[in-house]
Amino acid sequence: MNKNVSALYEIAQKETRKILGLMSGTSLDGLDLALCEISGEGENTVVKIEQFETIDYSEDIKIEIRKVFAKKTIDFQHLVLLNEWIADLHAGMINDCLSKWNIPANEVDLIASHGQTVLHAPKFLHQQEKFPNATLQIGDGDHIAVKTGIITLSDFRQKHVAAGGEGAPLAVYGDYLLFSKKGENRIMLNMGGIANFTYLPASQNAEEVFVTDTGTANTLIDIFTKQFFPEKSYDKDAEIAKSGTVNQELLSELKSNVFFQKSFPKTIGQELFNHDFVNSALVKLSLENISAPDLLASLTRLSAETIAEAVLFVVQNTKTPIEEFTVYMSGGGARNPLLVKWLQELLSCKFEKSDVLGISGDAKEAVLFAVLANETVAGGNYNFGSKKGIPSVTMGKISFPD
Template sequence: MNKNIQNLAGISVKPVRRVIGLMSGTSFDGLDIALCEFRGSGLGTDIKVNNFVTRDYNSDFKEDLKSVFAKKFADLEKITLLNAVIGSYYAELILECLEEWGISPSEVDLIASHGQTIFHAPKHQHRMRGYPNATLQIGDADHIAMKTGIITLSDFRQKHIAAGGEGAPLAVYGDYLIFSSATENRIMLNIGGIANFTFLPSAHSTGFFSSDVGPGNTLMDQFVQLKYPGRYYDENAAIASAGTVNTDLLKALLDHPFYKAEFPKTTGPELFSLDYLNDAMRRSTQHNLSNEDIMATLAMFSAKGIIQAIVESVKGRGEFEIYMSGGGMYNPLMVSYIEQYFGRKLKFTSDLGINPDAKEAVLFALLANEAVAGGSTPFGDRPGVPTVSMGKISFPQ
């Protein structure tokens, strides 16, 4: 037997597997690195997060990512180079963390790398006849595996598309396995660049699903980066809190077929871009708004998309709780809009034992654990939730 296959087979039957989960989102904040211990698989999975950190990206690297992100026309040479650069850079950051944590790479069984999304193109968005759903994440995993000496799983979204999905959101798998409750209906709300949620009805019902709901931080971040050079986001919603929501602009922002499409659905900054904002301002004839008013309206726009999706998904399903994760949970204005509508304080995944900052990295670590040691849990093979094993394997030798 090939040594790599033999090693992988041994990992699959270990009572405890150590897996590093990596996540880098569309906000380009940095790389989330979560070192997890897994016992079991499927609904019997026991997870312990031993270490977690976010390694901030420097401004030059962020600009490199922005130069090829969500653009129909980008520098192909730059994309090719960044594919290798990102993989190698991730490996360096992992090795730095392991040294700080006093852990040898040989003590880690697997790495699960989401990669860096540079374009997401579901059919309903690109509308090109004869072309399928598609998505592209770069950051080659062979570079990670070779440099760290650790088996690496990556490119999880491609299998989801091959099985009939749109490549996102993948959180439904981990949310169902980790956060399902026998007694409580739960909304697992992740507010990243794009906001998505998983609806988990009580008693492990087959009615669970996950969907994108529209922009979370992405439009606000893009506007801040345009109008306030050197700033990447509206810290503590300071700009937006100084403004007033413009109802005409808000109505125009919400007037798009995406918001009328059935669940599940996906989207990205390819749609919700500054061009989208400018078009809404043109249609609403709101050309002379202050930056503060635009930001306040964008915060409400993100909140409204989230609220509408949750209301529709829980209609007739009884009481529920909302558990937040993602960078948007630090936007107090957007969160307050959501809380005011539902008349309650939102909870965090930390209330269920998982650091909300680490959640996405942990979920990809779980997908790697399932690919190697699980795969027997049925997910119903419904639209958006095919029962498949995800992740391509890169060996270190």
């Protein structure tokens, strides 16, 4: 037997596995690294976070990624070069963290690398009948495995697409395995660049689980904060938006986009929610001179209303009063007081930070990919039924270090 296959077999048999989960989102802020000790599999999965670190991307890294990010027309050679370059950068960050944590590479069983999304193209968005849903993440797993000496699982989203999904949201798998609780209806709301949530029924029946993107969370707010205030990367504590007034005409125009009329579940990204999405509405309504506070207030309200409407759609289909639900928030949006305030006004249920469930909201997505890797090597027995958007598959390509 090949020694790498033998090593993987031994890892699968272990009572606990040490898995390093990596996540870099569409906000392009940096790389989250969560070193997890995972025991069990499926609904018996138990995770302990041993170390967590976020390494910020330099401005140079952001500039290089933005040359291809969410664009239909790009320099294809640059994309090819980035695939290896991002992997090498991530491998270097891994090695630096392990050294800082004083953990030898041979004590880490697996790396679970999400990679860097550069384009998300569900059929709804590309509108080309003969082509399927598509998504692309770069940062090749072979390069990470070779540079770190650790077996690496990567490219998780392709299996989801191959099995009939749109490649997102993948949080549903980890949400169900880690956070489902008998007797409590939970909404696991992640507000990163894009907002998505997982509905976890009080019955714990996997076939009742539901997941969807809702639209923009922080993406548009961040884009226009940077446009008005180049020294700011985001509207900290909603200080700018709180001083503005929502422009109802603009809000209505933005919400009239066909994406918001599309049935659930659905996925989306910055391929839609970008400068042009807002600027075209501003031009149409002759609002090119709208103030920064009013625009940011309107965009924050857009996030709040579209998230709330999506949650209400799911809640109403359960025939359970919304008062019996708890929303657990994670992502940067959970730290936006205006967004949270408006959500609480629109949804008459209990709100909590997801941190109260024992896993830091900042680490949650990196942890979820570690859980996906654990399922691929040691589990994969969940069954979400035939529900659209949640294929019951294990994910991730396996790369050996030699």
